[in-house]
Amino acid sequence: MVVPPDHPRYYSLLYRERLIEKFKEGIVVAQGLIAHGRGEAFDYILGERTVPSALKAEKAAAALLKLAKRPVVSVNGNVAALVPRELVKLSEALGCPLEVNLFYRSEERAKKIAELLEAHGAREVLWVPEEELPNLSSERRKVSKRGIATADVVLVALEDGDRTEALKKLGKKVIAIDLNPFSRTARSADISIIDNVIRAIPNIIKFVKEISYEEAKKVLEEYDNSLTLKESVKEIREWLDKMIEEM
């Protein structure tokens, strides 16, 4: 389908088509398409923009990643399909690996995702897991020694709540990008970014490049995730109020 650039929801339709293309290539699974739809709806009621609270969370995420000793970016099928180049740029800005971690895991699919990231310039993609996380029964327990297993900060995008909780129990800090402010992932992460990955990751990269270590410490001291989550819901409510007026 060709989407005209003047369509009011051009980007949303463009990324939808991209996801379906990657589904056909075996990068994305059927459940991932449904999850993307949920994200589209939440993005819509956020006004398809980075709300002020999300920008705050993105700055805090950059600060936490900057101060991390061993950060890692966890990648699933959807995020690889949507923003492969941006994931590579983020890993370069942080000097950290990308790790493929999948709920619907198959060796073939993990390899395809790694190859997609490498085709976009990734230097180190961890996709062959050697270890298993405790407290987690799904395929997501399978992790890499040089990645999630030994990381102190994990950035997860578009993920399930179980894993965020398991990672936190192991003493790791978790940054989650999730458009649903009510999801278990958003509620259990240390920093919850209620934003679309297509906007969130470029914003995080910008902040990582700009922020100093001193400023990063200050940003984290002042950051309150539960307040940020509430603010994002209030921003949805304000958008609804505006829509009611127009109806």
Added chain:
Amino acid sequence: MVVPPDHPRYYSLLYRERLIEKFKEGIVVAQGLIAHGRGEAFDYILGERTVPSALKAEKAAAALLKLAKRPVVSVNGNVAALVPRELVKLSEALGCPLEVNLFYRSEERAKKIAELLEAHGAREVLWVPEEELPNLSSERRKVSKRGIATADVVLVALEDGDRTEALKKLGKKVIAIDLNPFSRTARSADISIIDNVIRAIPNIIKFVKEISYEEAKKVLEEYDNSLTLKESVKEIREWLDKMIEEM
């Protein structure tokens, strides 16, 4: 995947699995999975229940269908996958046909959907279109002479805005079931039911059986669709307020 019945979101997960199963059978398309995800998110912020304004719209829909001379129920892949038996029961209660109408149309897929409905007891499924609607370029323009082409009231579930507008231009009344109160379908239909088809269709059947012709006329006289739409958004806003308190 086996979903335990005590899971807080049991029905949502059950229908998600059913949709994926029907996707594998060729009833549902990839775009339908994404659309389902959007519906899941809107249903979630409605509290996964029939809100009072939706119940009002369902009663009005039953009234309009009851008074219609030639009603028809338009069926796409998602609604056939989710509630095949309920669609059959509705067509029986109204004595009207079911018509397969698809945006991503192929003869094979249309036939599969018709067979699914027949397997659930449908007596008359129109799926071989003989006519074309003006004002519509998509595959949805292809309609049946004994169905949408000559109908005075069309019930569409989970549809696209273009078609609702095209049907209205032809002087038909349109009832839409759509969880997104902001969609073009919801905004352009005569009666917009902001509810999940799994709850909406059984409710409509109940009202069709209960309501008298006299009462149906009265219900329609008093019904205000734009007010109902606004109320549904207010109900979402109230749900958000409750969630903010719990956060």
